[in-house]
Amino acid sequence: MKTVSDYFGVNVFDDRVMKATLSAKVYNSLKQTIDEGKALDVSVANAVASAMKDWAISKGATHFTHWFQPLTGITAEKHDSFISPSPDGGVIMEFSGKELIQGEPDASSFPSGGLRATFEARGYTAWDPTSYAFIKGKTLCIPTAFCSYGGHALDKKTPLLRSMEALNKQALRILRLFGNDTAKYVRSSVGPEQEYFLISKEMYDARPDLRFCGRTLFGSKPPKGQEMDDHYFGAIKPKVAEFMEELNEELWKLGITAKTEHNEVAPAQHELAPIYTTTNVATDHNQLTMEIMQKVAQKHGLACLLHEKPFAGVNGSGKHNNWSIATNEGQNLLSPGETPYENAQFLLFLCAVIKAVDDYQDLLRISVATAGNDHRLGANEAPPAVISMFLGDELNAVLEAIETDAPYKGAEKTQMKLGVDVLPKFNRDTTDRNRTSPFAFTGNKFEFRMLGSSNSIACANIMLNASVAESLKIYADRLEGAGDFEAALHDMIKKTIKDHRRIIFNGNGYDDAWIKEATEVRGLLNYRTTADCMPHLLDKKNVDMLTSHKVFTVDELQSRCEIMLENYCKTVTIEANTMISMAKTGILPAVAAFAAVTAKNVITKKAADPSLSCVYETGLVKKLTALTDEIAEKTEQLQSEVIKLADADGIIAESELIRDRVLPKMCELRLAADEAETLTAKSYWPYPTYADILFSVR
Ligand code: ADP
Ligand code: MG
Secondary structure, eight states, rough: OHHHHHHHTTTOOOOOHHHHHHHHHHHHHHHHHHOOOOOHHHHHHHHHHHHHHHHHHTTOOOOOEBBBBBBTOBOOOEEEEEEEOOTEEEEEOOOOHHHHEOOOBOOSSSOTTSSSTTOOOEEEEEEOTTOOOEEEEEEEEEEEEEEETTTTTTTTHHHHHHHHHHHHHHHHHHHHHHOOOOOOOEEEEEEEEEEEEEEHHHHTOOOOOHHHSSSOOEEEEEEEETTTSTTTTTOOOHHHHHHHHHHHHHHHHTTTOOEOOOOOOOOEEOOOOOOOEHHHHHHHHHHHHHHHHHHHHHTTTTEEESSSSSTTTTTOOOOEEEEEEETTTTOOOSSOSSSHHHHHHHHHHHHHEEEEEEEEHHHHHHHHHOOOHHHTTTTSOOOSSOOOOOOHHHHHHHHHHHHTTTOTOOEEEEEEOOOOTTTTTOOOSSSSOOOTEEEEESSSSSOOOBBBBSSSSHHHHHHHHHHHHHHHHHHHHHHTOSSSSSHHHHHHHHHHHHHHHGOOOOOOOOOOHHHHIIIIOOOBBOOSSHHGGGGGGGHHHHHHHHHTSSOOOOOHHHHHHHHHHHHHHHHHHHHHHHHHHIIIIIIIIHHHHHHHHHHHHHHHHHHHOOOOOOOOHHHHHHHHHHHHHHHHHHHHHHHHHHGGGGGGSHHHHEEEHHIIHHHHHHHHHHHHHHHHHHHTTTTTSSOOHHHHHOHHHH
């Protein structure tokens, strides 16, 4: 039998393959590009392309594609075959360095938010050599960035790579100040925990809302939900186990280190986590993971739902973004060290994150904002829309001691001066886990928990990397000019704790009292919806920070804001239209038919015996009729709200109409329809119910 190590990464042009297929000179040159960002020359690119092509063909590949992540949220690929006609009437298989490095997809229909006039249809894709090429089906996929001819980023990878570079630059400055002259680069790493639902394909196909919107728009609460907590970490059902087995195999072949899998809280909900890796690779891998989950599910007669809130009243799905920064020498800069001096450096990096999260709460909120995730944030199961940080008791005590110049319990000397020999050694606080915090320190990394399950992790990490780079820049500017390094360091850490203490919260993030305290006493932001937060992307402080680190240009930010709001409006509009159609063609006819039959029954019964009262039937007919009238009325109202969107003056105004008029009307319509569902005979109801769907996989 083949073991995992036999086939792990077989479909990846990874370091092992490069070493085996490239000359030492080409390999070393490529390695320098990958590790240190050195420019790649044409002869190297040609040699790599040729080796890549031979390898891919030996694996059965016939095509290649520049694989990229446009702003639609999914990945895009346009396949070209390797074939090129030869004079003798046959073909030869060709792939040049030029084709490897740059591609020109006809990309006129990808969203650009006005960055690229549609007549200028071509953007170009550029190879990202830091993420390995891989084979999917019969196609060699080359991870690429996607830009307009003016050089503007039209994708998620470009700003992510730029943010990693910004963080690298500033972190190295700090490390040099601490006497580290050997680290060549610093990179952020991420391990994203991916939640998803698995339901039967048959149920999925029978629900237009799931097919068009990824979530149910109607559905009354099932008799049994998640209240028994019997699904969490429970035994995995055979059909699900088969799915997970094949999923793991497919991911492993692509070099994706799928590591843990378990059932989640809600029925039919599961989670997969890989072993963490460099942020841009983790981002590519997460996109692939989501794609392959859906493909493998289909093969097993299942549907994999990645929506943040597929079922109202049942826990939604998120994606925990475990994030840390480390040097190429393997030092995790968020890991408390062995010596006090290392701990001073650790505390400085910790403070950089605290300051970043407080100063750029809005950017972090924006980075996870989608119509889907709005249903989840703040709904007693996921972190609230208010951002706060959890550090654990030990670190809190350390920070408090520094802030107040008070003695720390573990310190030998009386004062917490951050000198070389006085800072105590403290233990990592791994036992103390706060599950309700949006941004929790978990021993040697931070876990950002607000991401929605369908989000690309790129956006959150762009904002994290950039805002932490900004804190580090401010620190480095001050420390590089300081006469007394240790005194300056101490003062700066102390000042950060004082200035940003408000963002630290160790209590229950799901508690209503916290939201009140956070917003009213601490002045933290609470942007409840995408429409509320997105325009703040263009606030001066955010634009200044992001452009100064060259993560985005002003134009790119404007276009992104517009595209994200457009996505929000389009998503909800599609939902509203789906609801209208389901109500008119499915629900109303069904309820009306059932009411009519019930009414006929009354007539039949009374004809047989006029003295019969038929209280049940007549009451039911009344209720059902009132409900159909209400459903019909709400449907009309919703339709007219949707029509009015066309008159909105700009995308911000439209998003506000969506938030204030369309979404509330959708809720009203749903309420009436869900009540009708509880009164209508199951044989009449046109769609599978929550109970059918959630318990459909055995
Ligand atoms: P839990 O569910 O308890 O939060 P998991 O084990 O499911 O934890 O997931 C933790 C994730 O964090 C994994 O993807 C793991 O690889 C990742 N991780 C661990 N250490 C680091 C680190 N230093 N930097 C980034 N991610 C990390
Ligand atoms: Mg977690």
